[in-house]
Amino acid sequence: MPGWDSLHTLLKLELTQSLEEGKDPDAIAKIRNEIESAHNDPSRLRQIHEQLLALPIRNDFPFDEPNDLPTIRALRKSHSATLKVDWDVSALEDKLYGAWLGRCCGCALGKPVECFMEPANGLSSYERTKTYLSAIAPEEWPPRDYIPAHSPAEDRTGTVGCPDSVREQIRFMESDDDIRYTVLGQILIRDKGSVFSTRDVARTWINLLPYKQVCTAETQAYRNLVNRYEFHCAVEKNGEIDWLWVATHLNPYREWIGAQIRVDSYGYAAPGNPELAAEFAWRDARLSHVKNGIYGAMFCAAMIAASFATRDVLEIVECGLAEIPATSRLYAEMRDVIVLCAQYNNDPAKFEAVFAGIQNALGHYSSVHTNNNAAVCVAALLLSQGDFSTGISLAVAGGWDTDCNGATVGSMVGAITGGRKAPTLWTGPLHDTLNSAIAGYHPIAISECARRSLAIARKIAGRESVA
Numbered sequence: 500m501p502g503w504d505s506l507h508t509l510l511k512l513e514l515t516q517s518l519e520e521g522k523d524p525d526a527i528a529k530i531r532n533e534i535e536s537a538h539n540d541p542s543r544l545r546q547i548h549e550q551l552l553a554l555p556i557r558n559d560f561p562f563d564e565p566n567d568l569p570t571i572r573a574l575r576k577s578h579s580a581t582l583k584v585d586w587d588v589s590a591l592e593d594k595l596y597g598a599w600l601g602r603c604c605g606c607a608l609g610k611p612v613e614c615f616m617e618p619a620n621g622l623s624s625y626e627r628t629k630t631y632l633s634a635i636a637p638e639e640w641p642p643r644d645y646i647p648a649h650s651p652a653e654d655r656t657g658t659v660g661c662p663d664s665v666r667e668q669i670r671f672m673e674s675d676d677d678i679r680y681t682v683l684g685q686i687l688i689r690d691k692g693s694v695f696s697t698r699d700v701a702r703t704w705i706n707l708l709p710y711k712q713v714c715t716a717e718t719q720a721y722r723n724l725v726n727r728y729e730f731h732c733a734v735e736k737n738g739e740i741d742w743l744w745v746a747t748h749l750n751p752y753r754e755w756i757g758a759q760i761r762v763d764s765y766g767y768a769a770p771g772n773p774e775l776a777a778e779f780a781w782r783d784a785r786l787s788h789v790k791n792g793i794y795g796a797m798f799c800a801a802m803i804a805a806s807f808a809t810r811d812v813l814e815i816v817e818c819g820l821a822e823i824p825a826t827s828r829l830y831a832e833m834r835d836v837i838v839l840c841a842q843y844n845n846d847p848a849k850f851e852a853v854f855a856g857i858q859n860a861l862g863h864y865s866s867v868h869t870n871n872n873a874a875v876c877v878a879a880l881l882l883s884q885g886d887f888s889t890g891i892s893l894a895v896a897g898g899w900d901t902d903c904n905g906a907t908v909g910s911m912v913g914a915i916t917g918g919r920k921a922p923t924l925w926t927g928p929l930h931d932t933l934n935s936a937i938a939g940y941h942p943i944a945i946s947e948c949a950r951r952s953l954a955i956a957r958k959i960a961g962r963e964s965v966a
Contacts, residue, residue, distance in 0.1 A: 501749050510548055515865075562831075566743065568778065582805060598909075599946075601890075601910050604909055604929065605906045608895050609894070613900065615659075616901065620656075628901070630652045631646075635650050641893060641896040644666055645928065646665055680761040682948070685767075685951060686939075697782050705724070746786065750787070755792060755867050758869075759903070770956055773819065777823075791870055794869070799873070802880075803911055812883070816833070835860060836857065839857070845882055847884075854878065879891075880911055880912070885912055887922055887925070890912035894907070
């Protein structure tokens with residue numbers, strides 16, 4: 500099998516990806532027919548895949564979406580200035596602890612209902628979670644605590660997953676891809692500093708991240724690295740790597756959410772410096788993603804970096820948008836989300852109307868695409884006004900990739916709130932413990948992760964060395 504799914508399925512998903520990135524619908528329709536006539540002939544399907552990749556973007560496509568960093572920066576409407584951060588050791592460590600706690604709490608809240616990301620029984624993703632919780636008690640919606648293990652509505656919604664994260668059993672932050680990537684990012688930047696490369700990201704994956712722990716775009720990129728470049732410490736070749744090929748070969752997931760969930764440690768490493776955090780994210784994201792898949796990573800890293808310097812949630816979002824092309828779909832769609840939230844006065848009580856608007860506008864994307872999930876994150880942050888509980892609750896209530904969105908928003912509201920003021924309703928059940936399934940971080944105190952992030956941030960800012 501060629502990675503995450505069958506070759507036939509990869510080709511069908513590539514048709515959707517090609518349409519979304521602006522290739523000619525008529526040419527795609529012809530190729531769709533060729534896929535069907537090819538049946539399951541691997542050789543023919545691979546030829547068709549190359550045909551799809553080679554199709555040009557149509558002339559009337561209204562977006563310009565480059566992959567290289569200089570052109571991305573040239574297409575920004577502006578760029579973020581470095582923001583003033585309180586570098587007092589105690590103050591910044593508390594903000595970093597809050598960010599780590601927020602990421603863990605938001606992820607743990609979303610994990611049990613991640614399996615509700617697709618519509619079922621006439622219910623949309625967020626309606627499944629609403630139905631599940633409201634059947635327990637009306638006040639359970641939107642989430643006010645970790646997700647209960649059972650609901651009277653399970654016959655309509657389905658059952659939840661991840662028993663180590665349900666209300667009755669949660670005792671720590673269990674291993675999850677969202678958290679593993681945060682750990683890997685910390686290890687990478689601790690060891691390589693601010694000059695780390697995409698090759699360093701790849702080496703970190705190969706050395707520390709088992710193939711079975713990656714999904715979709717990361718699976719395809721991992722496979723491409725190993726197959727073409729012999730990415731093994733004993734035989735690795737030091738020549739040039741075609742990163743665009745690594746990110747696109749048999750990878751129709753290249754604008755999905757995978758890169759966006761990998762970047763939090765880059766924001767932690769560059770507090771108050773959204774541009775630097777976005778650059779770090781670009782170096783990571785291009786390993787497996789292109790276009791909006793890259794921009795989502797840059798956008799979120801920049802927002803997280805800004806969250807250490809300001810409590811103004813709109814300013815945080817603007818700092819993120821300032822680091823991506825103003826000519827991209829993601830930029831345009833996030834602008835629409837800002838307007839949508841403003842129409843409801845950024846009132847958290849109107850969250851269902853906001854999420855319905857996002858569903859109407861962006862529901863055509865995969866439930867694990869970058870753009871629609873980034874929209875949920877932006878809406879949850881704006882409606883929360885920086886409040887920790889409201890932020891992670893609404894990020895999960897919005898549906899689709901609930902643990903990813905809860906974690907991303909958690910980093911931001913956690914940095915705003917700080918560890919000391921983070922609500923014990925959420926933080927207490929974790930017992931300051933992370934089980935990441937990464938060597939040296941299983942188990943580890945979440946507070947220790949924050950201390951390590953502090954040392955890294957101070958080192959990068961030229962304030963002290965990393966121990």
